[in-house]
Every structure is written in structure tokens, then in C-alpha cells.
Amino acid sequence: MIAPVNLLLIAALAGVLSLCVLGSLARSGMAGIRETIRANLLTLLAFSTFALQNTKAPLWLSVLVPNTAIALALCAYYAGVRRLLGLSVPRHLMTLGCLAALVVVAGYTYVDWRVEPRIVAMSLLQMGFMLGVAIVVQRNMPPHRSRYSYRFVWAVTMISAVVCAGRAAVYLAGLDSVSAFLDPTIWSVAFLTLGVLIMPCLTLGTIMIIHDRMLADREQEANTDFLTGLMSRKAWWLQAERYCAQALRMRRPLTLLLLDIDHFKRINDTHGHAAGDAVLRHFGLLATATLRTGDHVGRVGGEEFGVLFADMRSDAVLEVAERLLDSVRRTPCAHGGSTISYTFSAGVEDWIPGENLQVFFERADRKLYAAKTAGRNRIVGPGQEAERPLLPVAA
Structure with a gap:
């Protein structure tokens, strides 16, 4: 069985590659790119600090920081998708959801040390964001262009939402018990394996959508008379x-x-x-x-x-x-x-x-x-x- 720390290392390397590609697109000024870059950076921060849980690092660094980074990464990615599709960002709703989950994480870290409620809270938070992205993408697919990239993102977010719901159900039902987030149980390794693949896949889908939007803009420029707005x-x-x-x-x-x-x-x-x-x-x-x-x-x-x-x-x-x-x-x-x-x-x-x-x-x-x-x-x-x-x- 692959060690959880090694899974985090693989995910970090995938994140670095995603950032390299996103960096090459940043000059385009396309809405949503900066937020997606921020989401990947926060995910890298979360992976690197999660790895400290098997060390003597303080709890605020090994527990609060990575979970906060995950919450902020979800907010950044969701905001990026909405901006990319020309929609407003519901900042107050996102903030309330993140605060509720982080309060649960803090309470079961400093008041009553229990890992399972923390996993449930963060799983439900991620499930909510993934369902939000899936709904937004489904409702804003372009009517006259290829929808492949949009359907790819929708499929990844729906799979992620199902995985998060399953993880929450497993730990709510007491089917798995862990004393730390990185305990190498069968359930934890399985969910971690699926979880670390989500952000690279979402980033890939976002890059495909950005490419499609840039291509549509260039086609629009070529097909439209710049002065009258009529066809060229x-x-x-x-x-x-x-x-x-x-x-x-x-x-x-x-x-x-x-x-x-x-x-x-x-x-x-x-x-x-x-x-x-x-x-x-x-x-x-x-x-x-x-x-x-x-x-x-x-x-x-x-x-x-x-x-x-x-x-x-x-x-x-x-x-x-x-x-x-x-x-x-x-x-x-x-x-x-x-x-x-x-x-x-x-x-x-x-x-x-x-x-x-x-x-x-x-x-x-x-x-x-x-x-x-x-x-x-x-x-x-x-x-x-x-x-x-x-x-x-x-x-």
C-alpha cells in the first residue's frame, strides 16, 4: 500500500506542473486564471502542511493551516470558474460555509481531539463546492461550440462530490477509525488517492475551458467587423x-x-x-x-x-x-x-x-x-x- 505522504508528494508535483501551464496563460488576462492559480498554490500549501501531522509540528500548523488552505482553495477555484463564465461571486455564502467547517475543525482539535468529525466537516464543505461548480458549468455550457471541456469539468466535480459524500458517510457511520489524518488505513488511503487527483484534474479542465474561450474570442474577432459589429x-x-x-x-x-x-x-x-x-x-x-x-x-x-x-x-x-x-x-x-x-x-x-x-x-x-x-x-x-x-x- 502506498504511503499517504507519498500520495501528497505526487499530488504536489502534479500541482507544480499545473501551475507552469497556468502561468503561461496568465498573460492573456482571461478572467478566472488568477483565481485558479491561487487555488493550486493553496492546495500545495495544504499538502505540504498536512505532511507535518506525523511530526512534532504544532497543531495550528499541521491541522488548522492545511484545512484553512483547502477551504480557501475551494473558494478560489469556485470563484475562478464563475468569473471565467462571466458570473458574480457569492462571497458571503462561501465565507459562511468555510467558517462553519473550520469551526468544527478547530473544536475537534483543541476542545475534543477527534479526527473523524474534522474529516466529515471538510468532506461536506468540498462536496458543496464541487456540486456548486458542476451546476454552474452545466448551466453555462456554450450553445454553439464544443462542450467537451465543460463536460469534463462537470464529470470531475460530480465524481469528487460523490467521493466526498462517501467519505463523510464512512466516518459518520464509524466504518473507519483514525487517530490522525494520515493513518494508513484502507479507507483513508483510498479516499486520499482519489482526493489528491481532484485539483490537477479540475485545473486541466479549467485550462481546456480557457483555451476554448480564447479560441472563441479569436474567432469572434475574425468574424466580426470591428467598426459596425456586423459580420466581416x-x-x-x-x-x-x-x-x-x-x-x-x-x-x-x-x-x-x-x-x-x-x-x-x-x-x-x-x-x-x-x-x-x-x-x-x-x-x-x-x-x-x-x-x-x-x-x-x-x-x-x-x-x-x-x-x-x-x-x-x-x-x-x-x-x-x-x-x-x-x-x-x-x-x-x-x-x-x-x-x-x-x-x-x-x-x-x-x-x-x-x-x-x-x-x-x-x-x-x-x-x-x-x-x-x-x-x-x-x-x-x-x-x-x-x-x-x-x-x-x-x-
């Missing part, structure tokens, strides 16, 4: 190709609205490039508020935007485009204490089944060109050279 040209084009393939497979209509903000160069020359950026942001907000959630809108050029409407034909899209144009006319952009009125010109085309996306885009672009040629501030649809003239708006 590359992301829009890739998604548009998928829309075309889906429309062909399911035999559903697909319509493209291609629009260009009128006289945008004049806006930049008259009001400055910062004002031009404000107009682009303003249009992005109006488009988001006016269009449906599933409408595929992106910035495909400097002041040019594309919107794909799945399951809609051009007659319905023309109505939506008119509402968007009316919203733009009625809601000028506020910038630098002044307002900038602007409009857009647009072309609308229905997709022909089997048509190449580039050809589809070019057909809509020709309609857009027709709208601009006819005087701007208008929308041209299929079979039209230019829609009825609209009242001009100063840009």
Missing part, C-alpha cells in the same frame, strides 16, 4: 455559401439585398473620417434593430453591406428594405454635437437554384448600380430598372 466580409461570404447550399438542398427561396451608403466620400470630406465611422456604426445599429435575428447581414466593403434573407422572396425583401431605408431617413446619425442625415441605395435579387454565389452577388450589384445611377436614395428589385424616385435627403 470573409465571415459573411463563407456563411452566404452555406446559405446557398442549404437553399439548394431544401429547395427554399433565398434573396440578397446589397446596399451602399450614398455620398459616403462627401460625408468624410465634409465632417471628417471620424464622422464617417460614426455613420457606419449608426447604420449597423439600425440594421440590427430593423432586420430579423436570422437575417444574414455583414459589411462587405467600405460602405457597402450585404443581407441574405433565407426563406424570403424579393417582394417581401423589398418591403423590409423600404422599412430599413425609411428608418435611416428618419433617424440621422448624431456625432460631435451635430446630426448627419444620410441614405442608401440598394439592389435586390432572388437566387437562382444552382447559381454560383459570385454570379448572384454580381447580379445584385448591378441592381445597386442601377439605383445609384437613377439618383440614389432608392431600391431596385428584380425586373426593375429603378424604383420610383424618392425625396432627396441631404448627405
Whole structure:
């Protein structure tokens, strides 16, 4: 049977390796990393001071310090997971739980020397934190990404909670009796073996979640136009190709609205490039508020935007485009204490089944060109050279 002290040494080495990996991620500034590092450091402190129980070290150092370190490590890890998932940290509840467990530990150390109640109290404390982490992770799994890392953490915390509950039950029922925490009984060694593996496994799971979140952030940056918050040209084009393939497979209509903000160069020359950026942001907000959630809108050029409407034909899209144009006319952009009125010109085309996306885009672009040629501030649809003239708006 492996000695408990050797188990603590193995766990300490695993903790050091975990800290090395976490240290390499600290520069990212990702929420929750510092708390996870703190949890591992406190766990190392607990393991090193637990090992002093077979020596003549004072009780405060061999009993109170390691149990306090374990309690603080649980708090740090739980707080780190919540911060990583963008949640608030219930500090008062965590503090009350830790204080209750540590009062039991202190009482059965200095008032009535009994190891079993201390083990029960700390087991229940750890079980509570592990169940808390499992619930938080389960409720906050990403809907559109791989959930492997989240499920890994959930599985580890649930296993840990079961182990802690079993350990508490064993010592409550008197199935094992120890005079010190590191007595090498079958039960104590079995529970210690499982216990020392928990923090390295949890740290591994946290690292996987951090990696997944960092990857999601980079993908978000690549797929989002930094100025308008709409889809970038590359992301829009890739998604548009998928829309075309889906429309062909399911035999559903697909319509493209291609629009260009009128006289945008004049806006930049008259009001400055910062004002031009404000107009682009303003249009992005109006488009988001006016269009449906599933409408595929992106910035495909400097002041040019594309919107794909799945399951809609051009007659319905023309109505939506008119509402968007009316919203733009009625809601000028506020910038630098002044307002900038602007409009857009647009072309609308229905997709022909089997048509190449580039050809589809070019057909809509020709309609857009027709709208601009006819005087701007208008929308041209299929079979039209230019829609009825609209009242001009100063840009």
C-alpha cells in the first residue's frame, strides 16, 4: 500500500506542473486564471502542511493551516470558474460555509481531539463546492461550440462530490477509525488517492475551458467587423455559401439585398473620417434593430453591406428594405454635437437554384448600380430598372 505522504508528494508535483501551464496563460488576462492559480498554490500549501501531522509540528500548523488552505482553495477555484463564465461571486455564502467547517475543525482539535468529525466537516464543505461548480458549468455550457471541456469539468466535480459524500458517510457511520489524518488505513488511503487527483484534474479542465474561450474570442474577432459589429466580409461570404447550399438542398427561396451608403466620400470630406465611422456604426445599429435575428447581414466593403434573407422572396425583401431605408431617413446619425442625415441605395435579387454565389452577388450589384445611377436614395428589385424616385435627403 502506498504511503499517504507519498500520495501528497505526487499530488504536489502534479500541482507544480499545473501551475507552469497556468502561468503561461496568465498573460492573456482571461478572467478566472488568477483565481485558479491561487487555488493550486493553496492546495500545495495544504499538502505540504498536512505532511507535518506525523511530526512534532504544532497543531495550528499541521491541522488548522492545511484545512484553512483547502477551504480557501475551494473558494478560489469556485470563484475562478464563475468569473471565467462571466458570473458574480457569492462571497458571503462561501465565507459562511468555510467558517462553519473550520469551526468544527478547530473544536475537534483543541476542545475534543477527534479526527473523524474534522474529516466529515471538510468532506461536506468540498462536496458543496464541487456540486456548486458542476451546476454552474452545466448551466453555462456554450450553445454553439464544443462542450467537451465543460463536460469534463462537470464529470470531475460530480465524481469528487460523490467521493466526498462517501467519505463523510464512512466516518459518520464509524466504518473507519483514525487517530490522525494520515493513518494508513484502507479507507483513508483510498479516499486520499482519489482526493489528491481532484485539483490537477479540475485545473486541466479549467485550462481546456480557457483555451476554448480564447479560441472563441479569436474567432469572434475574425468574424466580426470591428467598426459596425456586423459580420466581416470573409465571415459573411463563407456563411452566404452555406446559405446557398442549404437553399439548394431544401429547395427554399433565398434573396440578397446589397446596399451602399450614398455620398459616403462627401460625408468624410465634409465632417471628417471620424464622422464617417460614426455613420457606419449608426447604420449597423439600425440594421440590427430593423432586420430579423436570422437575417444574414455583414459589411462587405467600405460602405457597402450585404443581407441574405433565407426563406424570403424579393417582394417581401423589398418591403423590409423600404422599412430599413425609411428608418435611416428618419433617424440621422448624431456625432460631435451635430446630426448627419444620410441614405442608401440598394439592389435586390432572388437566387437562382444552382447559381454560383459570385454570379448572384454580381447580379445584385448591378441592381445597386442601377439605383445609384437613377439618383440614389432608392431600391431596385428584380425586373426593375429603378424604383420610383424618392425625396432627396441631404448627405
